[in-house]
Amino acid sequence: MDRKPLKIGELTARIPVIQGGMGVGVSLGGLAGSVAAAGGVGVISTAQIGWREEDFKKNPLEANFRAVKKEIAKARELAQGGIIGVNIMVATQHYQDYVKTAVSAGIDLIISGAGLPIDLPKMVENSKTKIAPIVSSLKSLHVICKMWDRKYHRAPDLVVIEGPKAGGHLGFTKEELSDTDALDYDSVIRSIILQTREYEEKFGKEIPVVVAGGIFDREDMDHALSLGADGVQMGTRFVTTYECDASPAYKQAYIKxxxxxxxxxxxxxxxxxxxxxxxxxxxxxxxxxxxxxxxxxxxxxxxxxxxxxxxxxxxxxxxxxxxxxxxxxxxxxxxxxxxxxxxxxxxxxx
Structure with a gap:
């Protein structure tokens, strides 16, 4: 299947692959910068990103904000002009401060899930930062787009559909996750893509859609694209790369x-x-x-x-x-x- 570049506004990734944000400390500047340099979108997870700072236990917030800036700068050095994003969970305490810190550091893209990022457009006002909600259902897409339209006259720059096979915290019940095949999630993906196309017409802008969760190889990617997606997001596959920021023992745990x-x-x-x-x-x-x-x-x-x-x-x-x-x-x-x-x-x- 042909690979079209992933266009997010004026930003273009040569290969339509976003590297998922993985915390704590699995995807930092090293991995994100390497992915961006390879032609994809590299993503840093801000989740407790400052754990290596000396004052983390006493001042976790200050340590995290400092580390956000450090890791974005590190990624930029490696990215060769590629796209760098951050993943910031809505459920994070002081969510707005994390967003503002990333924007002030010149981040290209903010991907946000683990809750509904209702006020994210306001937080990135007067910046070039693109914003992308993570959705797991058609309902969540509806709520976000309607609220963004009503409150801020803004549409997403990108939509990430995160399915039940993803890692980390998930927007599904434990029962749904125990039998992912029974969900017929391909139908959900198609419905979200179809609705996003309608929002494209309404707002007069392209809103690319990427599929996440269970994307591991070329065959998985081809399947997602066949459903109408513009690209994919992959996390797990990048854990066992030499460039991943996790320790060797962490990577070996996956391999074993x-x-x-x-x-x-x-x-x-x-x-x-x-x-x-x-x-x-x-x-x-x-x-x-x-x-x-x-x-x-x-x-x-x-x-x-x-x-x-x-x-x-x-x-x-x-x-x-x-x-x-x-x-x-x-x-x-x-x-x-x-x-x-x-x-x-x-x-x-x-």
Whole structure:
């Protein structure tokens, strides 16, 4: 199938592939910059991005804002003029401040999910930053587009459809995630694309649509494009690249994982997700883990009630302490069987 460039306003990605934003610390400036240089859209996850800063435990917000700027600058150095974006979860505490920090650093694109980014247009006013909501249903697209139109006379610059096979926190019930084939999600994708085309006519602008969740290879990409999508978003495949910002042990956990090792978990912040089974998951089932710090991560978190701190669990994992942390992943993580270079993935997908 022919590959048309992905055009987001005046921005153009030679290969219609967006690298999914993966936190904590899995997709930072190193991976995002390498993807952008290869012709795709590189995306930095802002989720607890400052965990390596010396003052993170005492001043997590200041550490995170500082790291957002550092990682965007790092990505720019590698990107060779390519497109750099950030993924900022709506459920993030101080969401508006993260958006403003990224905009002030000159980010090209903000992709936002884990909630409805109703006021995102206002936050990027008078900037060149493009905005893209993540939607999992036709209803969520309707709500966002109607609110953006009514309040700000603005339409999305891009729409990301995130299906049930994606990694991280997901916009589906645990039951839906346990049997993804029963959802007939291709029909949902077609309906969202069709509705987006109607919004294109209304607003007089092109609104590209990319499909995320379960996209691993060229065949998966071709299928998404056959549904009418303009491109795809891939996360899991990029974890086992040499350029990925996660530790070698984290990448090896993906490579070693079998299909039966991937399961649905209930995140302590109230959303279901997908992860690789490990010793940590068994421990948290048996006993509540101590929570010495609050990192002010997600608005839905209740520190006195949760079984473990998700920030600490994700940091432990990305640093390589994989038996003591949470390994979020997409449904196809078991298909990762080797380390590879970003450029080789793009050669396969081009």
């Amino acid at each position: 994982a079998e299909k039966e090792d991937i399961c649905i978990v209930q995140s302590p912040v109230g959303m279901p997700g997908r992860a690789i089974k490990n010793e940590f998951m068994e421990r948290v089932k048996a006993k509540r883990q101590p929570i010495p710090y609050c990192y002010h991560c997600i608005t839905t978190c209740k520190p006195k009630e949760i079984p473990y701190c998700i920030t600490d669990a994700l940091v432990q994992a990305v640093e390589g302490n994989v038996d003591h942390g949470l390994l979020f992943c997409g449904a196809n993580a078991y298909r990762c069987r080797k380390l590879e270079y970003v450029k080789d993935i793009f050669q396969e997908l081009a």
